[in-house]
Amino acid sequence: MSKRLFVLISVLVAASMLLAACGGGGGGGGATLKIVSSLPMTGASLTQTQTIVNAEQLRLEQANYSACGGKYKIAYEAWDDASAALGKWDPAVETENANKAAADKSIIAYLGTFNSGAAKLSIPILNQAGPLVMVSPANTYAGLTKDQSHGAEADEPGKYYPSGVRNYARVVTADDVQGAVDANFMSSKLGVKTVYILDDQELYGKGVADVFEATAKKIGMTVLGHEGIDPKAADYKALMTKISTSNAGGPPDAIFVGMVVDNNASQLLKDKVAIMGDNTKVKYMGPDGIQTQAFIDGAGKDVAEGVYASVAGLAPENYTDAGKKFLADYEAKYGKLTEPYAIYGYEAMNVTLAAIESVCASGGDPTDRAAVTKAVFATKDFNGVLGTWSFDANGDTTLTDMTVYQVKNGAYSAVGTFK
């Protein structure tokens, strides 16, 4: 490249960056409030995250993309925090998203993330940017908001909030509840005495598996082993062979897997069934990360038959009236809903819009990130699609219902709701 051409291009690039910066800054002073979501949209989780984005857009359409009686326009962008190189959420992309959001002053809420490991990276960045409020529709790792007494690490959750102010809330029940409910369900409803635990070595997967293990031991189940798996391996036949003789020469009563579908969850199940037979003899259970149609399609209908998975909240047939209306509106627009997280996406947007309205109602400025954050945390007795609930001081929902699903004829159907 000639020198002159290089100079010309450099000038052009610099100029366009300057313009872009002005454009962003200009939005902050005026009538547009921007809300972004950051979810993995390249990889198997797309099956779940697309429904979340759909639901968030549905809520905005109902609000006509405006707030405070039309004083402010709401703009929405769905960001992807996954990369094709990893095929799932990518730490580099999530960090970049958080930095981008921190820098764009027109953004007043960050609806994400999907993976707890991603939230761990973006919470501290956004915490020092206003703080900018995060409302997650899907993170369940306890340590993001709760302390050691709920199964978190010693320095959690303080290390995520360097400014000392909380800015992260979630509309979904955390894993200290989920792991415990799963263990109790296995023991009392399935009569499981011995269990082998596997996880995908991520913050979420290992977190929920650890809570499960602790509860299982407490209620008298025998934990034969707890191992992390290599989430990209071609197969797990050797591992499953080892597990098949881990219970004094025989297979365990059940296997619990703490993982998301992107981390080879379908392959793991296939090899389990190949070595130890179908899921009636050796039971197979996982958390919400595998409660998606993508998991069943990947494993094959017959292989997945009988697998259990738990998700926070009520089963669709038991939704509140507001929840049922959401479901009807959603299916009218986007077709049949098979995924459990859409309603949480809707609720996350719902509670964020309510917070913006309450800032306006009290005469505040909704472009002020700190004011919006405060309003989100002040949510009390909120009448949403999930029921009537509040955020506690940690930013956790007061709802603790967990529903256990089982694969029947190639689709998840609810078995029961537990606390």
Added chain:
Amino acid sequence: MSAKAKSILRGIVVAAVVLYIAFLLGPIAGFDVPAIAASIQADPKQLIQFLIIGISNGAIIAIIALGYTMVYGIIELINFAHGDVYMIGVFTSLTVLSLTGTLNTNDPVKIILGLALALVVSIASCAMLNATIERLAYRRLRNAPRLAPLISAIGMSFIIENLGLIWASQSWLVPSFGTTGGASQKFFPDLLGTIFTVNGWKVNLFEYFGIPLRFTIKDLLVIVLAVILMVGLYLFVQRTRLGKAMRATAQNRDAAKMLGIDIDRVISATFLIGGGLAGAAGLMAGLYNNTAWWFMGFRAGLESFTAAVLGGIGNITGAMLGGFLIGLLASFSDGYLNARWTHAWVFATLVLVLLFRPSGLLGEQVGQKA
């Protein structure tokens, strides 16, 4: 002290240090000798079971590794897109099986015919794809600095991965892809198992002999097919005229040209054969692991490339050896060490081997550069 004694002494010291580290840090990664010994003693037949699993997995890795090593031997390029060509092989087979109705039938004859057709189509299309990649992305860069074709290989890899991503969402082509989009893993039906269960045969062949181990028809097919392909390739390279031309081109491209060998044709043929092997491996892996996934080529490529380096890059026998070694290593690590560390053990072994034998176990076979 003579130079030879010195080098032996140095070898002993390095080996002692390595062993010390392995025993000191090994238990963290599951290398706990007493525990391993205890579990072998408790169930010695499991050792053979892990051997079977390792060999079956190793056979697939070995077949893919051949493609890497052939290409490297002849033009000294790591064809990063090779793993993804294998992934396309899986999708091609699955699509052929779906279009011919093989996925919905229980008739053994139809299944076998469908599989045979899938094998032929998969080999042919992957061979063509690999040769096309060479024509489009590598040929023009043959005399460019070595980094250039390497980068274009990575680019081709991304392009093919995204092709797989699009392919996996075409449920009109293969209804079993479902409606969950191209990103998720797809199910590759267990057709061999179907043939056996329909006829009332036992899927686990060892049950006929009363051996309490698992050796399924899938393991048998994978191993037999792999051996046939490897022996065929070896004979082809050693005995045929084109094989001889390939070896000549690998040894010295310019001299081969001077002797009247059509270099472009020979290189194209190498890519065709490598791609065809990847296509065959695609069908084998689909039947063995029952998964089709747009991202599966990445890991398979990494492991196969490691196998090729382990055995000595450019060396066809070495690639086979490396493939089986990695399969066995992974299987034993999953079984006796700790599944979390399997990947680390594989690469630690590679590092160790390269420390003592920098050109791989059987030695490199690449061109002599002036």
